[in-house]
Amino acid sequence: MPFDAERQRLQAPHICVTVFARGLLNHLVTRLYFEDEPTNAGDPVLQHVPDHRQATLLARREPGSARVVYRFDIVLQGAGETAFFNL
Structure with a gap:
């Protein structure tokens, strides 16, 4: 399970996703979490x-x-756009 070293907390299981596509000047970064994972509620x-x-x-x-x-x-x-992170 991933660990948030800065705050010394566990993170919910997730997959980091990077999107590269024609027409995008910069890649996009997001995370995939699993809907039935109980530790999502405490993920920082x-x-x-x-x-x-x-x-x-x-x-x-x-x-x-x-x-x-x-x-x-x-x-x-558009509607339902995935949340992306600025890194």
Whole structure:
């Protein structure tokens, strides 16, 4: 589990995502969190994202599969735009 050394707190399991695309002058950075992870509530990075934008960082579990499958859509602009981080 990732560790926030600055505050000495654990972070929720997540995947760092970097988006490179034609037409983007700079790459975009975001995080993918798992919707059914109980430690999301205490994750220091996720808690800095406004409540109404946090859902854009959550991968949704796909029902009906023999394996565990999550879906994460990245929206570059407009309604439901994924929250991106300025690093």
